Every structure is written in C-alpha cells, then in structure tokens.
Amino acid sequence: MSKTQLTIHISRTSVHVAEVLRSNQEIVRSFSYELIENTPEGYKKKLREIFDEMNLRDDYEEYTMAWGTQKQTLVPLSVFNESSARSIFQLMFGEGTDENMIDFNRLMELSMVSVFEIPDWVKSFFIIRFPQIVFKHEHAMTLRALFQKNTFQRKINISFSDEYVNVSILNKNELGFSNSFDFQTAEDILYHLLFVIEQQGLTNEDGEINFYFVDENTKVMAEESKKLFEALKATKKIKVNSIDNVLKLQTLCV
Numbered sequence: 451m452s453k454t455q456l457t458i459h460i461s462r463t464s465v466h467v468a469e470v471l472r473s474n475q476e477i478v479r480s481f482s483y484e485l486i487e488n489t490p491e492g493y494k495k496k497l498r499e500i501f502d503e504m505n506l507r508d509d510y511e512e513y514t515m516a517w518g519t520q521k522q523t524l525v526p527l528s529v530f531n532e533s534s535a536r537s538i539f540q541l542m543f544g545e546g547t548d549e550n551m552i553d554f555n556r557l558m559e560l561s562m563v564s565v566f567e568i569p570d571w572v573k574s575f576f577i578i579r580f581p582q583i584v585f586k587h588e589h590a591m592t593l594r595a596l597f598q599k600n601t602f603q604r605k606i607n608i609s610f611s612d613e614y615v616n617v618s619i620l621n622k623n624e625l626g627f628s629n630s631f632d633f634q635t636a637e638d639i640l641y642h643l644l645f646v647i648e649q650q651g652l653t654n655e656d657g658e659i660n661f662y663f664v665d666e667n668t669k670v671m672a673e674e675s676k677k678l679f680e681a682l683k684a685t686k687k688i689k690v691n692s693i694d695n696v697l698k699l700q701t702l703c704v
Contacts, residue, residue: 453471453472453473453511454469454470454471454472454478454507454510454511455469455470455471455472455510455511455512455513455514455700455701455704456468456469456506456510456512456513456514456580457469457470457514457515457516457697457698457700457701458513458514458515458516458576458583459515459516459518459588459664459696459697460485460515460516460517460518460572461485461517461518461519461611461612462485462519462569463484463485463486463612463613464482464483464484464485464612464664464665465482465483465485465497465500466480466481466482466483466664466665466697467480467481467482467501467504467506468480468481468695468697468698469506469510470697470698470700470701472511472512472701475698475701477695477697477698480695480697481500481504482664482665482666483500490569490570490571491571493569493571493572493575494571494574494575497575498575501579512584512701512704513580513582513583513584514583514584514585514586514591514700514703514704515576515580515583515584515585515586516585516586516587516588516591516592516696516700517566517568517572517585517586517587517588518587518588518611518612519566519567519568519587519588520614520630520632521539521543521547521566521567522564522565522566522567522587522589522590522630523538523539523542523543523564523565523566524557524560524562524563524564524565524589524625524628525538525562525563525565526561526562526563527556527558527561527562527563528561530554530556530563530565535552535553535554535563535565536549536552538565539552539565539566539567542565543567547567550570551567551568551569551570552565552566552567553565553566553567553568553587554566555586555587555590557590557593557594557597559594559597560593560597560624560625562625564586564587564589564590564593566587566590568587572585573585584703584704586703588609588611588616588696589609589616589618589628589630591699591700591703592607592609592616592618592662592696592699593618593625593628594702594703595699595700595701595702595703596618596620596699597620597623598702599702601620601621601622601623601624602621602622602623603621603656603657603658604619604620604621604652604655604656604657604658605619605620605621605657605658605659605660605691606618606619606643606646606647606652606657606658606659606660606688607619607620607659607660607662608639608643608659608660608661608662608672608675609662609696610661610662610663610664610668610671610672610696611664611668612664612667612668613632613633613634614630614631614632614633615630615631615633615639615642616628616629616630617629617630617631617642617643617646619646619650619652621657626650627646627650629646633671636671636674636675636677636678637678639671639675639678640675640678640679640682643659643675643679644682644685647685647688652685652688653685654685654687655687655688656687656688657687657688657689658688658689658690658691659676659679659688659689659690659691660691660692660693660694661675661676661690661692661693661694662693662694662695662696662699663693663694663695663696664695664696664697669693669695672693673693676690676693
C-alpha cells in the first residue's frame with residue numbers, strides 16, 4: 451500500500467474517500483457517506499465515527515482532500531496580489547461570512563487564485579487526523595490536475611458535487627471558461643451544458659466533454675447526461691470522451 455494515495459472529497463452534505471494507486475489511478479477501495487449534521491461538533495463527531503469505521507491504514511504515500519462549496523471564485527494572480535482573499539470574497543458573496551473561513555489556493559499553472567470559504571471544522575478535523583494532508587477547493591484541485599494533462603485541444607469538463615456541477619473549458623493551454631450551476635435532474639445538466647456551448651460560440655467547433663463523478667449517485671447522473679447530450683446531436687463536432695471518478699485526479703495534485 452506504500453504507493454497508494456488516500457483521496458478525500460468532502461462538503462457539508464457528504465464525504466467520499468478512496469484509496470487510489472498512484473501508478474495507474476486505479477481505485478482500490480472507496481467509501482461514501484451522507485452528512486446531515488448542523489454544528490461543527492456534530493460534523494467532527496460524525497467524521498470521527500466514519501473514519502474509525504473505515505479502518506484505514508497509516509502508510510499511504512500521499513494524503514489529499516478536496517473541499518466542496520459553490521462559494522468559490524477564480525481571479526487572476528495579478529488581481530489577487532493587489533487585493534486580499536477577504537476583500538475578493540466579500541465582493542463576490544457579501545460580508546456575511548466569517549473572515550476566518552476565507553481561504554485561497556494559488557494555481558500557478560493558470561496564473562490564477564481560487565478564493566473560497568471553508569469552515570474551521572474541516573481544517574481542524576483533517577489536519578489533526580492526517581497532519582501531512584494537502585487540501586484545496588475541489589475546483590482548484592480538479593483544474594490543477596487537468597492542467598497536468600494535454601490541454602491544447604478543447605475540453606469541456608463537468609465535475610459533479612451533490613447539488614451542483616463545476617464546468618470548465620480548457621483550450622490551447624488556457625482556461626477559457628469556469629462556472630458552477632445548480633441541478634436536480636440530468637435535463638438541468640443538459641440545459642446548462644448547451645447554454646455554455648452556445649454562449650461560448652462552440653456549437654460548430656471541435657472538442658470533447660469529460661464527466662467526473664464523486665459517487666454512484668452522481669455517476670448515474672453523469673451517464674444520463676451523456677445519453678441526453680448524445681441523443682440530441684446538436685453539436686456533432688463535440689464528443690463525449692469519458693466518465694470517471696474525480697477522486698482519481700487528486701493523484702496529479704501532489
């Protein structure tokens with residue numbers, strides 16, 4: 451197991467854990483749990499129960515965690531350097547968030563910074579449990595991983611969380627689009643996808659779409675969205691390339 455990475459994806463509504471082989475990104479074991487707690491102590495108590503139940507090993511080569519929230523924005527590195535995470539976050543989302551919950555990740559590959567909110571209970575639990583863990587916002591984690599691959603050809607990436615999707619478009623080694631959208635059904639995903647394609651002027655352009663899920667529920671949603679998109683045949687030059695578990699991408703982020 452020394453070449454295995456412990457990967458975690460957590461939000462306020464669920465936590466997903468996978469042991470992933472770093473050599474070929476094969477998932478050895480995976481776990482998914484719903485979170486319905488409403489206090490910091492409640493979350494930490496539930497997480498202690500969950501991680502004790504999994505009986506994880508203590509010899510993983512790497513430990514990574516992606517935190518999921520829609521309260522995230524990307525800004526150019528130059529803008530961030532002239533401002534602060536707090537002022538950028540408050541400009542985008544108002545002043546209702548505790549300043550201590552505002553964090554950021556630099557994405558040097560993109561010359562951008564992800565600014566987001568993360569509750570103290572997330573950091574305190576995982577840093578104490580796994581002192582060597584590397585954590586980022588889920589979208590920053592995904593983008594960093596994708597930019598370790600070939601990003602010259604146009605790729606539309608859809609990454610699922612419980613109640614929303616992150617959508618990004620990579621082309622010619624640049625990030626051309628990034629946003630998140632709420633959804634309830636696969637039809638919602640199709641609507642947002644077609645809207646982005648049209649607004650970005652990609653209806654008659656070549657490209658591919660990649661879907662990334664976090665558990666069996668979002669895998670089903672990704673498969674349904676794929677079928678709807680392919681059946682529509684509205685964008686013949688854009689093909690669906692893959693559906694895969696987003697936890698595998700974390701092996702590219704350390």
